[in-house]
Amino acid sequence: MAWSDFKKPLVCLAPMDGITNTAYRQIVRRLNKHVILFSEFTSVDGLLRSEHVRQRLDYHPSEHPFFMQVFGNNPAHFAETAKMIEDRGIMGVDINMGCPAKKIVHSQHGSALMKDVDTACRIIEAIKRACSLEVSVKTRLGWENANNLIRFGKTLEAAGVSLLTIHGRTYKQAFKGEANWGPIYELKEHLRIPVLGNGDVANHVDGLRKMNNLDGFMIGRKAIGNPWVFRDSRKYPEPTLAERSVIAIEHYHLLRQIKTERVALVEFRKYLGEYVQGFRNAKGYRQLLMTVKTETDFLHLMEQLQRVEPEIVLAQAS
Numbered sequence: 441m442a443w444s445d446f447k448k449p450l451v452c453l454a455p456m457d458g459i460t461n462t463a464y465r466q467i468v469r470r471l472n473k474h475v476i477l478f479s480e481f482t483s484v485d486g487l488l489r490s491e492h493v494r495q496r497l498d499y500h501p502s503e504h505p506f507f508m509q510v511f512g513n514n515p516a517h518f519a520e521t522a523k524m525i526e527d528r529g530i531m532g533v534d535i536n537m538g539c540p541a542k543k544i545v546h547s548q549h550g551s552a553l554m555k556d557v558d559t560a561c562r563i564i565e566a567i568k569r570a571c572s573l574e575v576s577v578k579t580r581l582g583w584e585n586a587n588n589l590i591r592f593g594k595t596l597e598a599a600g601v602s603l604l605t606i607h608g609r610t611y612k613q614a615f616k617g618e619a620n621w622g623p624i625y626e627l628k629e630h631l632r633i634p635v636l637g638n639g640d641v642a643n644h645v646d647g648l649r650k651m652n653n654l655d656g657f658m659i660g661r662k663a664i665g666n667p668w669v670f671r672d673s674r675k676y677p678e679p680t681l682a683e684r685s686v687i688a689i690e691h692y693h694l695l696r697q698i699k700t701e702r703v704a705l706v707e708f709r710k711y712l713g714e715y716v717q718g719f720r721n722a723k724g725y726r727q728l729l730m731t732v733k734t735e736t737d738f739l740h741l742m743e744q745l746q747r748v749e750p751e752i753v754l755a756q757a758s
Contacts (some may be wrong), residue, residue, distance in 0.1 A: 450656025455509035463694035484512035519570035532574030607641035615647035665714030
């Protein structure tokens, strides 16, 4: 299925390491039939060398449309990995050319590829030769500014990319300051392929407002522990505390299918900020959940949230 075949706007769950694993993707899918899902940020070298990392290729059929995001800098490794991804039935390969983490950039991965255009293009071409999958790129405005964004985007398009996602910050900004979507709108005027915007999208309605001439948007950090963020709030009410608790428990059980109890309890802490909020002493309750030692205690505390009296829920008490 080509990117051009998807109904617009393209609304996507952004790839996030340690967040967008199959458990969370399944939860997002249950609540949002049309959202396009991306994997965790995953190393091509890791996929080739480690059976543990290759578990990230596992997914539930309900997750489609589902795309795999990978990073690295060796075209041959990308080609081999792309064939592996294709064999698993995943719909496409998304190349990360925007991660600003120092250890990633120092290895000439992620954002470093914005400065090594030749390698970036050779990666795309190698994947295209190796498989028939859709190839997309997620990158940033530029290194220090957006002066080269249009040239870079046109070069990637010529190399064979079928979709571009642009995060509205530069490498130097990392995640500081506000995302600037202006250069992304300008880039779209020069490309034939779909272009998505990313950065500071608060929810579905905010994404639609920011879209302008773009083909869609990705939601990243605001989606952590908030699978309802992809819903149009003009059509759907905000989830109640009890509803959030039910979904959180379902999410935890899915996570337990792929993680041990100890690991699942620790990893689930990343999602608690959104799942457990909106009532008096929510912070204290989250702290309890952060420190529980057993699954039994964790699930007991989560189930208690379903019985919190409505008058102490802040949204209804105000």
